[in-house]
């Protein structure tokens with residue numbers, strides 16, 4: 522069931538979005554060769570709690586981190602660890618969220634660790650662009666498939682592939698609400714977008730095959746099937762009469 526939000530509720534969600542965005546930005550600023558993903562996680566948790574918010578991911582279905590920290594060929598849900606030390610040339614996808622007043626914010630971005638290959642930078646740029654294409658298609662009267670179509674078109678025209686098994690989602694008092702928001706699709710297909718819907722649009726884009734594998738031993742981390750790099754950008758947005766409004770912003 523899709524839970525529509527009132528204008529007041531969307532206003533309230535902006536605070537959870539603001540803290541989520543600040544945690545993502547500030548944690549991203551710490552990304553450098555030599556830092557562990559556990560250090561990034563600790564920083565993000567402290568920041569969120571200092572804002573009077575609650576880390577949305579910690580404890581969610583038993584997840585141990587405040588952030589998901591997914592390196593290189595890890596698509597999503599990487600578990601922060603003191604054993605994972607970032608190295609020059611890596612990329613790291615950080616996904617984090619905060620709860621304020623019972624409302625959840627959720628956002629992600631992929632960061633370069635030091636100097637990265639031009640093709641890897643191209644992946645990051647195309648993934649972020651595909652997210653914005655999806656956001657711009659999130660208009661009342663359109664359909665969920667229009668968002669997926671927009672994301673997929675940008676990603677595939679850049680020569681990359683769209684992960685199928687993991688998708689965006691409605692969000693509100695729960696981190697994952699209806700509807701699912703795939704990053705692939707056809708125009709005019711799927712649930713109709715309405716004023717008051719709040720969704721997380723989050724393309725996961727691979728250099729090689731769209732297929733994924735895992736999770737394996739840790740029960741969480743998802744990898745690209747072929748070991749190619751993967752990037753992930755996400756924002757929580759509200760569909761309003763005046764178009765999409767990004768809630769995960771400072």
Ligand code: MG
Pocket residue numbers: 627628689690721723755
């Ligand atoms: Mg999400």
